[in-house]
Amino acid sequence: MAFSDDEPRPLDLDDLVEAAEANPLLRRVDALCDARAWDDLVELARRCREAYERGKQLWPIAEHIDYRLALEAPPAYAASVLTPAAGRFAFGPLTEVAASTHTFDDLEPHLPSPQVAGVVAAERVLRGEVLTGRPGAHAEVLELPMHLEAWEPPYMLATYKAHEIQAPSPEVTQLTAEGSAAGAERTARRAPSAPWGHIPSSSGRSTHGRPWRSWRGPPPAAARTGGAGERQRGARRRGGRPPS
Incomplete structure (x- = not known):
């Protein structure tokens, strides 16, 4: 990346990695993506992973770089990060x-x-x-x-x-609690005498006349x-x- 003589130069990669501060590193990632400096981005990811061996927790930066390469880089760079273990935290x-x-x-x-x-x-x-x-x-x-x-x-x-x-x-089902208060009261009366394995779990529903939203499936x-x-x-x- 080229800089004019009167422009303050950012810390070089070694200084950024050794400082191990997330925000300056993320700003450098953004700048490298904007400049389409993909080789520099790959090098920064490599240094962040190496720094982990020295006790610097920079693997999230390396993971973010992999994500940006997959998203924005030319096909050869994008494909290079498509490994089974990649992207677990993306x-x-x-x-x-x-x-x-x-x-x-x-x-x-x-x-x-x-x-x-x-x-x-x-x-x-x-x-x-x-x-x-x-x-x-x-x-x-x-x-x-x-x-x-x-x-x-x-x-x-x-x-x-x-x-x-x-x-x-996600698709949700809009329901109201009308007519369910009596049933909820009966369940509450039975629960203390039920075996632990059979006590109904809470659904987080409101039974005070307010609508509640139910998701069927994963979070x-x-x-x-x-x-x-x-x-x-x-x-x-x-x-x-x-x-x-």
């Missing part, structure tokens, strides 16, 4: 993040394994690509057709940003995207592998 699986901003044709030459290729291909199919008959898509990995079927519903797909995720709200943070996994679960609910 906004979403890095295969999904990379697939949200890159086509399969762009990523395919750089994908590290058939397993990764199969997952990325499935994510691209959710976004409208038709990859039927493409050996490199490795449909056998998730056993899903490489095109969307007519019977499939719209999938909840996240939009990933540098520092946030924009995800559709919102875990269901922020449908993704290929949700498509696979939908296929199982239909009674097996969907037709190809």
Whole structure:
């Protein structure tokens, strides 16, 4: 990155890593992404991981760099971070993040394994690509057709940003507590005499006439995207592998 003579130069990478302060490091990550200095970004991630061996807790910075590479970098850089252990603390699986901003044709030459290729291909199919008959898509990995079927519903797909995720709200059931107060009172009277294993657990519902919202399924943070996994679960609910 070039700087004019009268512009204050930021700390070099060694100084930033040794200081081990998150905010200056994150600002440098943003600057490197804006400058599209991908090699420098990869080097910063490497130094942050090495610093962990010296007791500096910089692995979150390295994880964030992997996320930014998957999201914003050219295909070769994005594919380089698509490993099984990557992205555990990111906004979403890095295969999904990379697939949200890159086509399969762009990523395919750089994908590290058939397993990764199969997952990325499935994510691209959710976004409208038709990859039927493409050996490199490795449909056998998730056993899903490489095109969307007519019977499939719209999938909840996240939009990933540098520092946030924009995800559709989960479906909820709007109910009211009318008529349920008596039942709740009977349950409360029975609970003290019930065995511990049979005491009804709290649902967090209000029984004072106010509406309550019920989520059926995993917590919102875990269901922020449908993704290929949700498509696979939908296929199982239909009674097996969907037709190809």
